[in-house]
Amino acid sequence: MVSEKIIVKNKSGLHLRPAGVFVKYASNCKSDIKVVFGEKKLEAKSILNIMAAGIKCGTEIEIVCTGETEEADLVTMINAIESGLGE
Amino acid sequence: MEKIHIKKTSSDGIAIGQAMVVQIQEYSPEKYPITKDDIKQEETKFYEAMDKAQAEIAILAENSDIFEGHSMMVTDVMLRDTVLQIIQDEIVNVQIAVNKAYMEYMVMFEAMEDEYLRERGADIKDVRNRIIRILQKREEVNLSNLANEVIVVAKDLSPSDTATMDLDHVLGFITEEGGVTSHVCIMAKSIGIPALVGVSGIMKQVVNKDTIAMDAGKGIIVINPDEATLEEYRNLERLYKLSRIELEKSEKLEAITLDGREIKIFGNAGNIEDIDNANKHNVSGIGLFRSEFLYMENKNFPTEEEQFDIYKEAAQKCTGEITIRTLDIGGDKELPYYRFDQEENPYLGWRAIRISLDLVDVFKAQLKAILRASAFGHIRIMYPMIISIEELEQANTILSECKEELREKGCKFDEEIEVGMMIETPASVLLVEEFAQLVDFFSIGTNDLTQYLLAVDRGNNKISHMYNSFHPAVIKAIKKIIDAAHSNQVSVGMCGEFAGDETATKLLLGLGLDEFSMSVGQTGKIKKLICNTSYQDAEKLAHKVLTCKKTSEIELLVLEESR
Structure with a gap:
């Protein structure tokens, strides 16, 4: 299991569009990916789960990857968030 | 009837x-019982239904963003797992499981604070309905061939x-x-x-x-x-169609008087959508772009980057020039991230340029964003609420610093960017000759100017009838502003409600106003009025009005003229 903390910079947080991009990236990864947000542990491959959490701009989240390709998948996810999730 | x-x-x-x-088919799940042995079969039904739903949505998604979202909801792993879990744990049929899983999410979304997310609840409901319908092997109600x-x-x-x-x-x-x-x-x-x-x-x-x-x-x-009512509505329909055609025709007019004086008829905008709307209605410039929405709809003071993106988009979308007014906010409006002190007189308080000159970092972020965006279109900068030469100089000094910093960084901007100010305080009217030597343009904000000149709070019901821009003091002030401007080669616009007031158009034209900026919906009517008026006649009217001592005399004159 590997993990890294990152701050969400998208203006309106993880709204439908950036959340959709986020989930697409996650879905292409083989690892099991969770998003730790406060007390909650979210399924990174679920658009509804991510959107319903209402993650706002400036919030710190932790990406946790578990699986054979966990190292590479974590890099993929962190890069995706850093590049603004298509925004 | x-x-x-x-x-x-x-x-x-x-x-x-x-x-x-149209009986909207809200499909209820059928309640047939199943046993443990049926679980596999129900799961298969579920997967097949998901595939079919996905195929249906894929066709719809070709022309609509909404269905792209629907598609993600169908394939959502959480939802899928929840449905499968319910079938296994509760030994219920697939329809009941789908209904339960989607309803849970729908309720969750509909209870959200954020209006946008709340509306997504309806999307989840829509997807649920589609899947249940497919599970019941019914075809979509077809309204595609009426x-x-x-x-x-x-x-x-x-x-x-x-x-x-x-x-x-x-x-x-x-x-x-x-x-x-x-x-x-x-x-x-x-x-x-x-x-x-x-x-x-x-x-x-x-x-x-x-x-x-x-x-x-x-x-x-x-x-x-x-039959009588029907006839009445047929008439209304005809009139409505005629008025639409008429308005559209008017909007396409070039605002040139009968004797050839060209007038700029611009729109006021409070966000990007307003600019799209202006384009739709043939409005070729924005005389007032209120930047407040950027501050009020944000979680913190908007950064230079955030503002740059918006101003750039605005400049690119606007077909002509766009005048961006720097932050015009006051103690009567709240920002969610900044505490304003309670003020006894917010209209005479810490607001507009006064805030910008105190919070220099905030002001600089805005000015730099506007400057950088000026490389992408015809942008003009406008300061609100100026009362003194010192304020104008101070603002311009900060603007020069911003330009210098951008030059050092190698950022492109319009070196010749025009800078102007709102004339909306009595002080700025009295000093208008001095101001005219320091700016490229004026824009008269008649709402505040009328309120400050007459010392009438238009929001106070007891005295709101005294608020009247046809008051001779207001008209004389407008005349003074335009004369001072023109003798210094400074152009004058107006961006208050008075600019879109049809009874005032001829008078304002006669006083020499160069640019009228108003809500986009008004522009057609005003353009048509300008086209049907001669500037010479308008000047005569203005001349007569300027000799009037009473508001009522002025109103009578302009009403006679507009008949």
């Missing part, structure tokens, strides 16, 4: 036609319902549920079909093939009108 009145309306137009009552022109009456219409609808044959929409921001309302407005929503009880009152006459603007529905 039955008449229904609706208070809240959001579209315009008259429709007369036969009702087509034989006659109809007025569609329904409980509510989801994006799935309207996406496949034969809109060429739809004369109007009436729905029992939904608000003016609902999907059907927005869609109807964008394609110009009259719609009334939130009409409670309509499904009980109307049956198929009833004749309906509706006035969407006034919010009136007449069911089975008698």
Whole structure:
């Protein structure tokens, strides 16, 4: 299991569009990916789960990857968030 | 004959036609029992239904963003796992499981604070309905081939319902549920079909093939009108169509007086959508771009980057020049992230340029964003609420610093960017000759100017009748501003409500106003007025008005002229 903390910079947080991009990236990864947000542990491959959490701009989240390709998948996810999730 | 009145309306137009009552198929799950041995079979049914739903949505998604979201909801792993879990744990059939899983999410979304997310609840409901329908092996109700022109009456219409609808044959929409921001309302407005929503009880009152006459603007529905009423509505429809054509024609006019004086008729905008709207109505410039929305809809002071993106988009979308007013906010408006002190007189308080000059970092972020955006279009900068030369100089000094910092970084901007100010305080009117030597343009803010000159709070019901821009003091002030400006080669615009007031147009033209900036919907009427007026006549009127001592005399004169 590997993990890294990152701050969400998208203006309106993880709204439908950036959340959709986020989930697409996650879905292409083989690892099991969770998003730790406060007390909650979210399924990174679920658009509804991510959107319903209402993650706002400036919030710190932790990406946790578990699986054979966990190292590479974590890099993929962190890069995706850093590049603004298509925004 | 039955008449229904609706208070809240959001579209315009008259429709007369036969009702087509669409029974919106909200499918309830069938409750057949299953045993443990059936679980595998139910799971297979579920996967097949998901594939079919996905295929249906893929076709719809080609033309609509909404369905892209639907597609993700169908394939959502959480939802899928929840459904499978329910089938296994509770040993219920797939329809009940789908219903339960989706309803859980729907309730969750509908309880959210954020309006946007709340609306997504309706999307989840729509997807749920699709899957249950597929599981029951029913075909989608097909409205894609309507034989006659109809007025569609329904409980509510989801994006799935309207996406496949034969809109060429739809004369109007009436729905029992939904608000003016609902999907059907927005869609109807964008394609110009009259719609009334939130009409409670309509499904009980109307049956198929009833004749309906509706006035969407006034919010009136007449069911089975008698011949006289029908005739009345046919007339209204004709008049409405004529007025639309007339307005569209007017909007296409170039605002040039009979004797050849060219006037700029611009729009006021409070966000990017307003600029899109201006383009749609042939308005070639924005005389006032209020930057406040960037601050009020944000979680913190907007960064230079955030503002740059918006100003750049605005400049690129605007077909002509766009005048961006720097932050004009005061103690009467709150920012969610900044505490303003309670003030006894917010209109005379810490507001507009006064805030900008105190919070220099905030001001600089805005100025740099505007400057950088000026490389992408014709932008002008305008300061609000100036009362002294010192303030103007201070603002310009900060602007010079911003330019220098951008030059050092190698950022491109319009080196010749025009800088102007609002004239909306009595002090700026009295010092207008001095100001005219320091700026490129003025814009008269008649709302505040009238309020400050007359010392009348227009929000106070006891005295609001005293608020009147035809007051001779206001007219004399406008004259003074325009004269001072023109003798210094400075152009003058007006961006208050007075600029869009049809009774004032000829007078303002005669006083020499160069640019009228108003809400986009007004521009057609004002353009037409300008085209039918000669500047010489207008000057004569202005001359007469300037000799008037009373508001009532002025009002009488302009009314006679506009008849």
